[in-house]
Amino acid sequence: MTLRMDCDAAISALEEYAADALERRVPVIRQTPMADLARTLDLDRLIAEGGLRDEALRRFLAAYLGSSTRLHHPGYMAHQVAVPHPAGAVAALVDAFTNNAMAIYEMGPAAATVEQAVLNWMLRKVGWRPAPMPGSGEPADHHGGGVLTHGGSLANLTALSAARARVAPEAWRDGTPGNLVIVAPAGCHYSIARAAGILGLGQRAVRSAPTDADGRLDPARLPDLIDGLRRSGSEILAVVANACATAAGLYDPIRAVAAVCRDRGVWLHVDGAHGASALLSERQRGRLDGVELADSLVWDAHKMLRTPTLCAAVLVRDHRTLDGAFQEEASYLFHEKEQPGFDFIHRTVECTKAALGLRLFFSLAADGERAAAAFIDRQTALAREAAAILRSRPGFELAVDPESNIVCFRVQGDDALQLDLRRRLTEAGRHYISTTEFRGRRWLRLALMNPATGPADILSLAEAVEACLAA
Amino acid sequence: MTLRMDCDAAISALEEYAADALERRVPVIRQTPMADLARTLDLDRLIAEGGLRDEALRRFLAAYLGSSTRLHHPGYMAHQVAVPHPAGAVAALVDAFTNNAMAIYEMGPAAATVEQAVLNWMLRKVGWRPAPMPGSGEPADHHGGGVLTHGGSLANLTALSAARARVAPEAWRDGTPGNLVIVAPAGCHYSIARAAGILGLGQRAVRSAPTDADGRLDPARLPDLIDGLRRSGSEILAVVANACATAAGLYDPIRAVAAVCRDRGVWLHVDGAHGASALLSERQRGRLDGVELADSLVWDAHKMLRTPTLCAAVLVRDHRTLDGAFQEEASYLFHEKEQPGFDFIHRTVECTKAALGLRLFFSLAADGERAAAAFIDRQTALAREAAAILRSRPGFELAVDPESNIVCFRVQGDDALQLDLRRRLTEAGRHYISTTEFRGRRWLRLALMNPATGPADILSLAEAVEACLAA
Structure with missing residues (x-):
């Protein structure tokens, strides 16, 4: 059985993947065209010939993780998807x-x-x-x-x-x-x-x-x-x-x-x-x-x-x-x-x-229900703090006072500008956010899911938005 | 991050779980009442207090796996669920x-x-x-x-x-x-x-x-x-x-x-x-x-x-x-x-x-598409062999010549007898099979999903059925 060897390779790759993201050494998102990725990952050959183990497995994992969106990155604020507790991944394995x-x-x-x-x-x-x-x-x-x-x-x-x-x-x-x-x-x-x-x-x-x-x-x-x-x-x-x-x-x-x-x-x-x-x-x-x-x-x-x-x-x-x-x-x-x-x-x-x-x-x-409650309190407080940071910037508008860990804001300008800002942020790769329609207008939207995201990341996002506007 | 330590504990437990099953050291199925299992697994306390790691994790996994149905056991012939390739579990982890x-x-x-x-x-x-x-x-x-x-x-x-x-x-x-x-x-x-x-x-x-x-x-x-x-x-x-x-x-x-x-x-x-x-x-x-x-x-x-x-x-x-x-x-x-x-x-x-x-x-x-094809051929051939073995026993009847890896048979007697046989086999824990209705009658049914199941297991099943009938 290759379970232990293959898992060892996967765990090493995953730890590096998460550490790279946490340390902001890599983009939070990278949008490679599917055709290029399929070639890099060598999928058709591996399916036909097999051999996804040892060095081939390590090579595949490096390429796969390199083109995965990094939820662990503190700049990840886009979607309502968990940065999973590592214990959840152990359960998935079992x-x-x-x-x-x-x-x-x-x-x-x-x-x-x-x-x-x-x-x-x-x-x-x-x-x-x-x-x-x-x-x-x-x-x-x-x-x-x-x-x-x-x-x-x-x-x-x-x-x-x-x-x-x-x-x-x-x-x-x-x-x-x-x-x-x-x-x-x-x-x-x-x-x-x-x-x-x-x-x-x-x-x-x-x-x-x-x-x-x-x-x-x-x-x-x-x-x-x-x-x-x-x-x-x-x-x-x-x-x-x-x-x-x-x-x-x-x-x-x-x-x-x-x-x-x-x-x-x-x-x-x-x-x-x-x-x-x-x-x-x-x-x-x-x-x-x-x-x-x-x-x-x-x-x-x-x-x-x-x-x-x-x-x-x-x-x-x-x-x-x-x-x-x-x-x-x-x-x-x-x-x-x-x-x-x-x-x-x-x-x-x-x-x-x-x-x-x-x-x-x-x-x-893993950590008990009190830790889960503390996480929810933390993310809700972070949303309120993010709202205060964003509201304080000239030209920024907040949709509402956040009631959860979701924050919607926009900058002066039309809907197309908000979408363009989001596109430029995504390309830059330091922040990954989403957009939404609310009260008939387009807003930039943060879903603060990551326990590693802090006020400094909100500040750096605001500065990145301002840099885009100034460019 | 506890990923590696927790995974190590899980991998050790899983390897033992599969080996115990493959060597037939344990029952393929064990039907513990839910209330007893909930107590043994100590679920409510762990959710409230946390601490599912190290020795607590090893204890939990031993209890959890001990009351899991063992698909790896050669006596597993019940349901159309894969004995997964270990590589699939690595993918689930990633x-x-x-x-x-x-x-x-x-x-x-x-x-x-x-x-x-x-x-x-x-x-x-x-x-x-x-x-x-x-x-x-x-x-x-x-x-x-x-x-x-x-x-x-x-x-x-x-x-x-x-x-x-x-x-x-x-x-x-x-x-x-x-x-x-x-x-x-x-x-x-x-x-x-x-x-x-x-x-x-x-x-x-x-x-x-x-x-x-x-x-x-x-x-x-x-x-x-x-x-x-x-x-x-x-x-x-x-x-x-x-x-x-x-x-x-x-x-x-x-x-x-x-x-x-x-x-x-x-x-x-x-x-x-x-x-x-x-x-x-x-x-x-x-x-x-x-x-x-x-x-x-x-x-x-x-x-x-x-x-x-x-x-x-x-x-x-x-x-x-x-x-x-x-x-x-x-x-x-x-x-x-x-x-x-x-x-x-x-x-x-x-x-x-x-x-x-x-x-x-x-x-x-992991092994390439030819290995997948060979597995399908093997299981289909095993079904035909199983049909021949069962048909040769006095008092056994086959539903049809198998076209896939599914085999239906019954012994002389009414539908209640077939169900009772299945119940007794399940309690004995050496074979786990299912039943089905076909042409208006109840049949004992094998879904041969396990690459470790061989003709000897079919023979031992037939003998177990005969022993039940003689008892």
């Missing part, structure tokens, strides 16, 4: 080697147990009752439920499928009725509209929720919209609230929205893909006040929980609703039968299922 | 550490290039034209396309979404029309019916294709079914053919089915999740004769290509059809704009996307 496809308990008892444990930990953070572990003798009455999926888009699809099963139980057998609509603020993640397309509602079925000027859902005007839609014959599949929204990282007022939804008997889905991790922080969890009143919540571990891509949780207040997502017969009908463990297969699009829980568990258990 | 979410090229140029290279390799094996690499200057006219997804179920959903976009282009915006149907043999994988449920057709929209006695699609009777459905107002979303079917591993006659589909203007989707790997083998590829006439093909690398879970390819003859799967505006409209590389984000449910191509590339490039 998962990939053992390959315990744990959707059926007997295909991976330990992997399934770890997934259930992290889901229960998350359920408790939300304020929902964890699921009793099979064999514990605890009663299986009202409690929450969950499943880990490959990413937030799939998680939103899963949650909305569960919502569809409640409002239109016949949809699974007979097809999606033509009158289902989803109510969501215009700034919701595009996977909500995509889910509407996939689930057969069509993207037109996503109706814009009333919002304030910053795009936050306005609970005061929500009842009129719901009542009006119902009067015109629509059935509300769900109201979607953001926690937080992708563009500027603002949280919708969940408790007030939940009150409306409960009053009207409407499913409330909270898309907390990015922002649900604030539940860990005593200082930040107020942003999600009332989340325990929702019906479903999506929470990505591969964002603020520093878990390698992908690992997202679909959580529901009542486990039976999730069992209904992909089949008409909910698995709670079979609770009578004593099982050694859960079969997750009823709860997910996937059949074969990776041990995603192990990645999240390792990322958490 | 992917998880670098976390290049490569759905957008700039978020992982090397990862995206590797994915495109393995997809092109697969397209060539099918007989479809590979995609020109951006920057190569090659013309981007008619060619195939693909994307890697987390598993065959998601891949089937993606392919059927592309088919829906062709037959009902308005579905994405306005909702799925009520008259769409999918024609598939009854023995197709359950993810086809699940896709119909998710996509808003409803499971009733899956109509049984005519088959022979063994469940193979019967092309002679297919035109009448299609014409009849159309006369009654149905629109055919797709015909699905199996390559091979899950239960007994039989291949549908693709060329003849494709001729009917082409003649009638119907999308042909081939579910080759398990069996498409036969394309690598000169001896076996005749099973998929005519596959190049299909519109879409699903091919799981985490089955016979020995890639860690999950890694499945959705492949299409015309790349534009895949770009239409999740949006009304196909990305080929934007081909005018010169890009350094592909953005895969238009082709997949996922937004953040893992570097799945790297796992497949490592699994292939």
